[in-house]
Structures are given as structure tokens and as C-alpha cells.
Amino acid sequence: MDYAITMKNIHKTFGAKTAIKDVSIDIKQGELFGFLGPSGAGKTTTIKIVTGQLKQNSGRATILGRETTALNHEIYSQVGIVTDNSGLYENMSCYDNLLMFSKILNTNKKEIMPLLRRVGLGGDRNKQVKKFSKGMKQRLVLARAMLNKPKILFLDEPTSGLDPSTSIEIHKLMLEMKNDGTTFFLTTHNMTEASKLCDRIALFNEGVIVDMGSMDELSQKYNKEKSVKILLNSGAEVILGLTPENSRRVAELINQNAVVTIHSQEPTLEQIFLKLTGRDLS
Numbered sequence: 001m002d003y004a005i006t007m008k009n010i011h012k013t014f015g016a017k018t019a020i021k022d023v024s025i026d027i028k029q030g031e032l033f034g035f036l037g038p039s040g041a042g043k044t045t046t047i048k049i050v051t052g053q054l055k056q057n058s059g060r061a062t063i064l065g066r067e068t069t070a071l072n073h074e075i076y077s078q079v080g081i082v083t084d085n086s087g088l089y090e091n092m093s094c095y096d097n098l099l100m101f102s103k104i105l106n107t108n109k110k111e112i113m114p115l116l117r118r119v120g121l122g123g124d125r126n127k128q129v130k131k132f133s134k135g136m137k138q139r140l141v142l143a144r145a146m147l148n149k150p151k152i153l154f155l156d157e158p159t160s161g162l163d164p165s166t167s168i169e170i171h172k173l174m175l176e177m178k179n180d181g182t183t184f185f186l187t188t189h190n191m192t193e194a195s196k197l198c199d200r201i202a203l204f205n206e207g208v209i210v211d212m213g214s215m216d217e218l219s220q221k222y223n224k225e226k227s228v229k230i231l232l233n234s235g236a237e238v239i240l241g242l243t244p245e246n247s248r249r250v251a252e253l254i255n256q257n258a259v260v261t262i263h264s265q266e267p268t269l270e271q272i273f274l275k276l277t278g279r280d281l282s
Contacts, residue, residue, distance in 0.1 A: 001027060001205060002029055002151050002169060003026045003027060003029070003062075003065075004028065004030075004031070004063070004064060004151065004183035005026075005027040005031045005033075005050055005061075005063055005152065005183065005185065006026050006027070006060075006062045007023055007024055007025045007026075007046075007050065007059065007060075007061045007063070008024050008059055008060045008061070008204055009022050009024055009058065009059040009060070010022070010024070010046075010056050010058075010059035010060075010061055010152040011023075011054050011056060011057050011058045011059050012042075012048060012049060012054070012057055012207075013046060013057055017167065018207055019042045019045045019207055020035035020042045020045060020046060020049070020056070020101060020207045021207040021208050022059075023046065023059075023207075023208070023209055024209075024233055025202060025209070025212070026116065026184060027185065028183070029151075029181065029183055030172070030178060030182070031184070031200065032175075032178050032184040032185055032186065032197055032198050032199050033183070033185050033186065033198065033199065033200055033201075033202070034186050034187075034188065034194040034197070034198035034200065034201040034202065034270065035185060035187045035188070035201075035202050036188065036189075036194055036196070036201055036202065036203055036204060036273070037187075037203065037205050038147050038189075038192075038205070038279065038280070041155070041204050041205055041206060042204065042206075042207045042209070043187040043204060044083065044156060044187070046204075047081070047083070047154050047156060047185065047187070049061060049068060049193055050063055050068055050154075050185070051063070051068070051071075051079065051081055051154060051201065052068045052069065052071040052220040052230050055069055062179070063075060063079065063152065064078060064079075064151060065199055066153065072157060072207070076154065077105065077148065078148075078151040079150050079152050079154070080112075080145030080146060080147075080150035080152070080154065080155065081145060081154045081155075081159055082127070082138075082141050082142050082153070082156060083144045083152075083154075083156040084153045085154070088129050088137060088140060088141065088144075090128070090129050090130040091108050091128060091129075091130060091131060092128070092129060093114060093125065093127060093128055093129070094116065094121055094124050094126070094127055094129060094132070094140055095113075095125040095126065096115075097114070097129060097140060098112045098115070098116070098140075098144055098147060099112060099145060101144050102174050105147055105148040105200065107147050107148050107149075108278070110215075112146070112147070113125070115143045115146060115147065116143055117171050117277050118143075118169060118170075118172070119139040119140070119142055119143045119166070119169070119170060120139060120165075120166045120169065121136065121139055121140060121143065121172070124136065124140070129193075134161060135161045135162050135163075135166075136160065138158070138160070138162065139162065139166065139170075139236075142155075142158055142170065146177065149177070149182070150180070151182060151183060152183045152184075152185065153177070153182055153183070153184050153185070154184075154185045154223060154279060155174075155185070155186045155187070156187050157187060157188055157189065158170065158188070158233050159171075159193060159243070160188075160189070160190075161190070162177070162260070165230075167193070170216055171193070171197060171271075173194070173199070183215055185200065185266055186198065187239055191268060191269040191270050193225070194215075194269060195269060198215065199214060200212065200214050201213065201214070201215060201218065201269070203218075203269075203272070203273050203276060203277075205273075205276070205277045205279070209277045210277060211272075213274060215269070218269070218272055219266035219272075220266070222267050222271075222272045222275060223265075223266050223267055225241065226241065226242040226264075226265075227239050227240060227241045227261070227264075227265040228241060228242065228250070228263065228264055228265060229263050229265055230250065230261070230262050231259070231260040231261045231262075232253070232258050232259065232260065233258050233259075233260060236260075239265065
């Protein structure tokens, strides 16, 4: 199988501090992969190693089949990176920023305005970037990274600080690109975002992957106390464990037309991470 990204026993230290310890991941082409962990866990360091910005102390990593220690322009032209320190030309307009990168990347400038509209900046095309809020700059960096329709897109907290409607539009755009074959490496603190978008999720803490799998796989694995939450017509909520006795009680409530909704109670990513590490993801 061809993998877009591979990491094998990656280890990275900064002096006496270990940032990444024995990380191994294989990410398929067209996969939307979530890399979740608290601040300081080593997520950004991992992105920098895979994109050739940092060199690991040991282990091997590849991107699009090429060693990350020997990446060239051909590989970089097929990769997009969105981080909180991605540079923009502050004195240029929003549109001219993308026009410049369109020329550098040799893309069709006719695609600039549709992309700006998708990230909610269509009405700000002529505004200088130095007058943008942090969230607006974040959206512009995201649009820039999508200009060349990259084969791999690294997104480091892409919707942090954005309003819900813009976040939803960006999620739609991500899924469209995924359907066209783009591979995503996503870091986020937003558990709902990760649960909704990601094919697989790695839970990362203190430089180590503590578990990895699809949302369904992780939920089932840690769903030890199976239960359902029932909303009754009275407005009351009842949580019942899945036992034969409670199954009969649920059937009785349904027969009495007393039930509004029934939802299974799988653990959230936050709860799973807390169980594994003793800390939350903030």
C-alpha cells in the first residue's frame, strides 16, 4: 500500500527534554488523520519533522515516498501547511497575497475569489492584511495553503478562534478536498471537530501515542459501562445500563409513548483521553 506519510520509531529531544518518543504512524493517501493532544505534547514538533523543518534524532519518516530529511521543491509544491506562524504580507491586500502565491505556485488566479468566499473573506479582498483580526489572518493562511490543491495538507488548529459558521464552511471544504484525494494531518483541541471529520485519531501525550484508531473503535474499546440516556415526555432524563431488566423497562416506556429520544452513551474523546492520561486535552 502507498502511504502519504510514514513515521517509524521517531525520537526527538531538545537538550535534556524528550519531545517525541518512539512515534510510529502510517497515514493512507486520502485519509483525514487527527493528531490530538494538549499544548506542549509535541504535536507541532511532529509536523515540523514530517515536513522537513526539523530533523529527528532517530527513526525514519517519509512524505509522498521521500525521506523527510531530503525533501525538494517537487515535494513541497504538493504540500500545504497551516500553522499559527505562517507568514503573510501584512502591507498587501488579502487578494494580492493570494495572487502572489498563485504566481509562485503556478495556479489559476481565477480560483482565488471562490476560495476567499469559501473561507469568509470575499468581502475583504482589498483590505490590507495588517488590518485583519487574528481569525481573518488564520482564514487567509488556510486559503493560501489550499491554492495549489495539495496532495497533503497539514492543519495545526485550523479553526481555533473562528466563528461557528466559518468553521462549518471550512469543514465542508476539507471534506470536499478529502473526497478529491487530499490527505490531511490535523491537530486540534476541538473534540467535536475531530470526532466529526477524522477517519483515524492518534491520542498524543508527553511525546507518546497513548492510543490510535477510528472514533468508533476508540469509543467501543473504552465503553466499559454500556448505557443509554432517555429523554421522557415529562422532560426528565433517565440513564439506564444495558441489562435485561432495563431492556424491559425501556420497552415499557416506549409502549407508554413516554419516550422522546434514546441515545447510547459512548465515551467522548475527552473522557477517553482523561482515562488514559489522567489529564484533559486543554
